[in-house]
Amino acid sequence: MTTRTDRMPPLSRRDFLAASAAAVAVGHLPNILPQVSGSRTSGTDSRPRQISKNLFVLEDTCNVYVIRDGEHGVLIDFGSGAILKHLSAMGVTKIDWVLHTHHHRDQAQGDSLAVQRGIPIAVPAHERYLFEDVERFWRNRRIFELYQVRNDFFSLTADVPVSASLYDYDRFDWRGHEFLIQPTPGHTIGSVSLLTTVDGKKIVFSGDLIFAPGKVQTLYDLQYYYQEHEGVDFSIYSLAQLCTAEPDLLCPSHGREFADPVPGMQELATKLREWFRYWHPGGSPPTIDYEPVEIAPQLFAHPQAASAFYALISKSGKALFVDYGSASWDFFQAFRDATDTYDRMRFVEHAIDKLKAKHGLKSIDVAIPSHIHDDHVNGFPHLARRYGTKIWCYENMVEILENPRGRNLGCLLGEPIHIDRSFRHNETFRWEEFEFTVRHSPGHTEYEMAMFGTVGGTRIAFTGDAFLNYDKKAMRHNLIYRNDTKTGDYVQSIRSLAEMQPAIIAPGHGESFPVTTDMIRDFELRVEKQDTLFRELIADADADVGLDPDWVQIYPYQAIAVRGRSTAMQLRVRNHRHTDLTLEMSLSLPAGWRSTPERVNLRVPAGGEASTSISLVVPLNWSGPNERRAIAADVMANGIHLGQIAEAVVDVRSAADRKKVLLPGSARNDS
Ligand SMILES: [Zn+2]
Ligand SMILES: [Zn+2]
Ligand SMILES: [Zn+2]
Numbered sequence: 001m002t003t004r005t006d007r008m009p010p011l012s013r014r015d016f017l018a019a020s021a022a023a024v025a026v027g028h029l030p031n032i033l034p035q036v037s038g039s040r041t042s043g044t045d046s047r048p049r050q051i052s053k054n055l056f057v058l059e060d061t062c063n064v065y066v067i068r069d070g071e072h073g074v075l076i077d078f079g080s081g082a083i084l085k086h087l088s089a090m091g092v093t094k095i096d097w098v099l100h101t102h103h104h105r106d107q108a109q110g111d112s113l114a115v116q117r118g119i120p121i122a123v124p125a126h127e128r129y130l131f132e133d134v135e136r137f138w139r140n141r142r143i144f145e146l147y148q149v150r151n152d153f154f155s156l157t158a159d160v161p162v163s164a165s166l167y168d169y170d171r172f173d174w175r176g177h178e179f180l181i182q183p184t185p186g187h188t189i190g191s192v193s194l195l196t197t198v199d200g201k202k203i204v205f206s207g208d209l210i211f212a213p214g215k216v217q218t219l220y221d222l223q224y225y226y227q228e229h230e231g232v233d234f235s236i237y238s239l240a241q242l243c244t245a246e247p248d249l250l251c252p253s254h255g256r257e258f259a260d261p262v263p264g265m266q267e268l269a270t271k272l273r274e275w276f277r278y279w280h281p282g283g284s285p286p287t288i289d290y291e292p293v294e295i296a297p298q299l300f301a302h303p304q305a306a307s308a309f310y311a312l313i314s315k316s317g318k319a320l321f322v323d324y325g326s327a328s329w330d331f332f333q334a335f336r337d338a339t340d341t342y343d344r345m346r347f348v349e350h351a352i353d354k355l356k357a358k359h360g361l362k363s364i365d366v367a368i369p370s371h372i373h374d375d376h377v378n379g380f381p382h383l384a385r386r387y388g389t390k391i392w393c394y395e396n397m398v399e400i401l402e403n404p405r406g407r408n409l410g411c412l413l414g415e416p417i418h419i420d421r422s423f424r425h426n427e428t429f430r431w432e433e434f435e436f437t438v439r440h441s442p443g444h445t446e447y448e449m450a451m452f453g454t455v456g457g458t459r460i461a462f463t464g465d466a467f468l469n470y471d472k473k474a475m476r477h478n479l480i481y482r483n484d485t486k487t488g489d490y491v492q493s494i495r496s497l498a499e500m501q502p503a504i505i506a507p508g509h510g511e512s513f514p515v516t517t518d519m520i521r522d523f524e525l526r527v528e529k530q531d532t533l534f535r536e537l538i539a540d541a542d543a544d545v546g547l548d549p550d551w552v553q554i555y556p557y558q559a560i561a562v563r564g565r566s567t568a569m570q571l572r573v574r575n576h577r578h579t580d581l582t583l584e585m586s587l588s589l590p591a592g593w594r595s596t597p598e599r600v601n602l603r604v605p606a607g608g609e610a611s612t613s614i615s616l617v618v619p620l621n622w623s624g625p626n627e628r629r630a631i632a633a634d635v636m637a638n639g640i641h642l643g644q645i646a647e648a649v650v651d652v653r654s655a656a657d658r659k660k661v662l663l664p665g666s667a668r669n670d671s
Contacts, residue, residue: 048086051249051257052199056090058083061106062253065205067198069175072096075119076194076205077253081110084117095119096174099166101207101253102191103130104154111160120163122172124181126190129340130155132162137340148337150189150224166192168348169386183348184209184242186235187221189334190346193238195245204247204261209238211255213264214271230334232276236286237327237348239269244353287328292354295504295512297456300359302351303511306332307375310462310506311355312455314432317362319355321389322451322462323370323508324379327351332375344414347378349386364389366431370464370508371448372397373411380417390420394438394449398422405558408550410445410482423449439500441466443490443527445483450493452500461502461515466493467523469505469513475523479530486544486576487534490527494520544576551576554587554633554648555611561650564620566596571633571646572611575604584636587614588644590629592622618652626652 048058054068060079066087067074073092075083076099087095098114100107100123108131111121123131130137134156142148166172168183172194180195187208194205211217222231242250243262250261258264276286284304292300292311300311306326313319326332327350335346355361364387369377383389393401400407401417423429423438436453444465451462467475477490498520506512538546545551555570575581581604587595594617604610616631628651632644 046082048083048090051251052201055198055203057251057257058086061109062104063251063255063257065251066090066092067177067196068092069177072175074099074174074177076251077101077107077207078110078114078121079106081113084113097122097164099172099179099194099205100124100127100131101193101205102188103127103152103156104188104208105156106154107207107253108156108160111156112158115161121160122164122166123162124190124192125165125167126343126346127188128162128165129343130190131160133159133340135159140341147226148224149226151221152188154221166194168192168346169382180245182238182241182245183346184238185334185346185348186231186238187216187218189224189231189234191238193242195242195247201248202246203249203251204242204245205251206242206253208253209235209242210250210252210261210265210268212252213258213261214267215255216268216272217254224334225337228330228334229276229279230330232272232279233286233328233330234334236269236272236276237288237350239265239272240288243269284328287330287350290328290351292351292359293511294359295506296458296460299455299460300355301506301512303509304328305350306378307373307465307508308506308510308512309351309376311351311359311361312434313355313359313361314434316432317360318365318432319361319363320431320434321364321367321383322506323376323464324367324383325375326378332378336374345374345378347382349379349382363387366390366392368392368451369397369401370451370462371445372400372409373445373465374413375411376464376508377401377413377417380413381415384418391417392421392423393419394440394447395422395424396440397447397449400447403556405560406556407553408482408557409447409484410480437500439496441493441496443485443493444478444480446485446489447483450497450500452502458504459500459502460504460506460512461497461500462506463497463508465508466490467497467505467515468507468509470510472513475505475515475519477523477527481547481549484550485547487531487547491524491531494524494527498524542577548574548576550574550646552583552585552633552635552646554631554646557648559616559648559650561616561618561652563618563622563652563654565655566615566617567650569595569614569616569648570611571600571602571614572609573602573604574609575606578606580604580606581637582639585633587616588632588634589616590624590631593618593631616650618650622652624652626654628652 046059048056050056056066058064060082062077062079064079064083065076071093073095074097075095078098098119098121166181170181172179177196182193182195184191184193191207224230243265249259251257290304292302295301298313302309306329307323309323311319311321364383367380367383367389380391398419404412404414425440428437434453436451439450441448441450448464469475504512505515534543540546551574553572555572559567561567571585583602586599596615600612602610602612628649630647630649633646634644635642
């Protein structure tokens, strides 16, 4: 990942505070109660209105829609629960589901009544924690020193049990009716729209994305981070997706349903674009406008995406992607920072429609990560699910991508990615009419490759985040200890690049650039200097000891322990020293937990690695709740007590929970 440089803050914080104070001083205060135009007959005695034969709406704290099938019904959102007393008048005896478009309190404040009646509740996957784990959310929500101003304050006040997650791009089936779950972030980060057919009409239940043609109900919901307008960017994206679906009728959560909604959505998108430009004069356009750039025949770059990604389109129409992450910095940052600790960064599809329409893409055959980081692989699970894309990677990435709970490294995506093929160092492979060579390229992270090949007569190197160039002058590098980095890594990678003699570097961020021997020499000198400084700064003669926070690891770092069963774990050691190490280790555990064996001995050769198995048992009758606990490894090395220098976390579950989603809002099932 990287940091944004392309946007000027519109107003400094000090100017902003001064301006606000002035506004208050002259009594220029906004209306607190919006005077919403619309059809609300409202109050507690409002009655449902029939929209079509099997579609009804009750204007409650939000619009509650009822879809009827015989005596069965499904509710879209639930409001105060007032709908329950009107069902018999509609001939509905059983509500099979409540499907929520988003987590706001006015959508769900009556949910406990649904639970009392045994009605299951399904919620957007990325907002699940704001239903079933909302009490923890409130314990942890920062209020002082507030910059994450996202309106998740409009969340429920008490936990509500959730029966199902609505996953983006999935289909939810109800009695043969299919609801397509379209991600429509904007009004909230995790909002979804539900597309289905009722009484022969294509209907979209769009939550609070749009209130009426050309209107939103609130702007404040469209701001997540202090003085940003990410929700505006998101809404423009989401409206475009819903326009593509060409619904006959749009049913909003507030405001009145309207037919032939595409022009009304386009009108809103146009106004939001103007608002976006107003705040980003001369800056980047809304995400939806990013265009692929052809950097060599058949090779398209997306330098404006959060991480640059590349689509090589063969003559057959098959595509090979190098990286495919978040659509833009807004999508990356908001989905990363404004979501729950246990949530997985949301991903929405981007660019593929343009590659299809303008550049002949027919299928996405293969995707290859330059390295393991979330900003580069965030779209891979989507590619595999939706397009059957095969994932190939460098061999040392396989374990990490397939089991992201194993390690505690920087920028790991929480969702496992199945790998179909792996490459060894210096392996050459053919794909369609192209040939590439893969080389290990450590430094930014140990789990990174450089891929070299000739496209349209130009030698190109795909190098991920190893060699970045923002100012078109010098290649830059960075250093993140949590990514597994050693002395000599960058020197190895730049010498490898020099050997392979590419003309152009296709980097992991920013635009492609021609690489010169001067640039390579300067880079090499700079990273040699880094190694010198490492040795000068670190007390230990074996400097890598001071660069590796994880030379002793409990594996997996995020374990799942089922009460009464044993959990297989490992203790792994990397010996950075030039002498052998003899280790004696034991796990420090919560009272009542056991490990077998209790103590382990391990001999690790100089400069080598070793591991040993250990099993962990949380007793069946352990009285603690289902929760996350930390454990540590107490380590004695060559007779010196180093203490608890390694740790891991254990998510305790009962056997019955094993098949459920393991963490609120987390990736699909057992990740
Ligand atoms: Zn990156
Ligand atoms: Zn990276
Ligand atoms: Zn809302």
